[in-house]
Amino acid sequence: MKLRVRESVRSVEGEDSECEEAEVRWMKVKRKACDGEREEADKGVKASSLVDMAMTPAASSLFQMLRLLLAVTLLLIQVNAEGICFDRLGCFPSGYPWTGTKERPANKLPWSPEKINTRFLLYTRQNPNNYQEISGTNPETVDASNFDLDQKSVFIMHGYLENGDVSWAVDLCKMILHVDDVNCICVDWRGGSQCSYSQAAQNIRVVGAETAYFLDTLESHYNYTVSDVYLVGHSLGAHAAGEAGKRAPGIPRITGLDPVEPYFQNTPPEVRLDPTDAFFVDVIHTDGSSQFPSIGFGMIQACGHMDFYPNGGEDMPGCSKNILSTILDIDGIWQGTKNFISCNHFRAVRYFSESVVSPDGFLAFPCGSEKEFQAEECFACPAEGCPTMGYTIGPYRPAPGLLHQTFYLRTGESSPYGVWRYNVSVTLSGSHSVSGILNVALYGSKGNTRQHQITKTKLRPGKTYWALIDAEHDVGDVTKVKFLWNNNVINIFQPKLGAESITLVRAKDHTSFRFCGNEVVKEEILQTLTPCTS
Structure with a gap:
């Protein structure tokens, strides 16, 4: 049985009907006790009735007040065990799964509205x-x-x-x-x-x-x-x-x-x-x-x-x-x-x-x-x-x-956090393989990106390398691409590499852009690729 707690507490002084109501509620609570506790509680009630008969009217009234307080205390114990109710909002149960579990060990009820x-x-x-x-x-x-x-x-x-x-x-x-x-x-x-x-x-x-x-x-x-x-x-x-x-x-x-x-x-x-x-x-x-x-x-x-x-x-x-x-x-x-x-x-x-x-x-x-x-x-x-x-x-x-x-x-590290994802593939040209890093920057109708790393590996002419990049800006339709490579190692032969072609696929609509180049460059030298003509 769910017990209801009023949001406003009325004065109980001199109101015998409330005393009787609380007594009834107390008896309902008391009936849920174990057998031994029930017997002891019943003895207590009988004893209190005998005391009432022997008391003066003033003492009897005081004792009724004490008995009411006891009933309210027991009532509140029952509320904490089973939940709490509020007039406008309804009831909020306690126990499983709200309290007393491994995930929610604290035995607490929500505060009042x-x-x-x-x-x-x-x-x-x-x-x-x-x-x-x-x-x-x-x-x-x-x-x-x-x-x-x-x-x-x-x-x-x-x-x-x-x-x-x-x-x-x-x-x-x-x-x-x-x-x-x-x-x-x-x-x-x-x-x-x-x-x-x-x-x-x-x-x-x-x-x-x-x-x-x-x-x-x-x-x-x-x-x-x-x-x-x-x-x-x-x-x-x-x-x-x-x-x-x-x-x-x-x-x-x-x-x-x-x-x-x-x-x-x-x-x-x-x-x-x-x-x-x-x-x-x-x-x-x-x-x-x-x-x-x-x-x-x-x-x-x-x-x-x-x-x-x-x-x-x-x-x-x-x-x-x-x-x-x-x-x-x-x-x-x-x-x-x-x-x-x-x-x-x-x-x-x-x-x-x-x-x-x-x-x-x-x-x-x-x-x-x-x-x-x-x-x-x-x-x-x-x-x-x-x-x-x-x-x-x-x-x-x-x-x-x-x-x-x-x-x-993925997101950026700081505001603005949004990124625009592309699938980028780069096919290399040149005459010699060299260890190094490939980078690509995108330029479009709304701006350009920084250089994004495609790979860090042995770079072989004729081979295609690909990666997914998250551009920090929406560049709109891509109009050109800039290619850069380096290996950060002094090389007396000064090798040259180039991007023969770069293909982009924009994630949001899978639109493809293809760019072509016809030159090779030394490391740290930008190569600009424009849309392929065929």
Whole structure:
């Protein structure tokens, strides 16, 4: 039996009916005790009845108050054992799989909605710089705001130790509003995030329920349905988004930005973000390495319909590893690394934000593993094209019922992070073989790239060498290629090599470009190749 705790506690002084009600609840709790405890408790009740008969009215009233307090204490013990309920939001069970497991050892319940104080901060094109607070418990705030019932809504849910007006969330709203006319809502749950990690991991259940309640208010008061809603959550916020999706069925899409690992990885679907939480769930993994020694806080476990693993999903280029192996308690890790976790774990936010305005730079390839991707075995795209990781996602969608499809890609070390992948093959000309390095730079209608290494090996005239390169700029249609080779060794014979031909295949649309050359050059001398005439 699930017991309900009222959000407001009334005075019990002089109210015999409440005393009797609490006594009944206590008896229900008492009946669940073991046989020996039941007998002892029954004796206690009988004894208390005899004492009541012998007491004066004033003493009897005081004793009833004490008995009520005892009943409430037992009631609260039962609540902690089985869960807790709140009038607006429903019940939050305890026990398996929420507490007391290997993955979630802390026996904690979520805080009350009042303590967490979930807020909804609205940004629109009419107010892109200053939010308007709207509320599910006060629909008049929606009437008084710029909320547009004819537009879709994007909810941004922050993570641990953060708040709803944190700069990245506000900036993300501004970027989205730049490309789409939507209601962008930052969900602020700082009252439940700035505490011990194990407690915050439970509080997200209430945050998700509050979000679902707000969506229900929009539907019941304004006929605004969840089919117009998109949830984006980072870290703990990703699992909060999942909780909202569980309680508000029908949400079209949820994006998880490096969903946090501790207390969630390898747990049942009802605990964490899962494909059943929306019609389409996509996830970006950026900090999935083992907790020790490199302290990765993101899930490596696939938990969406499509799971993206940029740079393998563990250590991002440009981020140094953080070794704090002397801290063994998970709450201590989080508190002690508030500043450290802002690189790998936060890269998911950076990539997603940049993808809003530059989606083509995050083309991702279906691949079984990072090992296969490193071996350059994953360049082919489906007939409808490869998806782009991030906001736009592209036309590709997995077939119905297909879960946890994995995609891999590379990013740059610093902003801008997007890269454009090419398959490059170089056929050499010359008269002598020499050990050295081949480099190629691309020039196009939108700019040019730096020199990218194709190979470092024995260079043999007549042989073709190939590699996949990730260009740091979108150069548009390639109009010419510059070839450079060197071996960094003094050679009195001053050998010459040239690129007889260079063929490029652009990954995003598999467009081919072919360039030809008719000269050989010494090392460190650029050779320019132009489109072949035949």
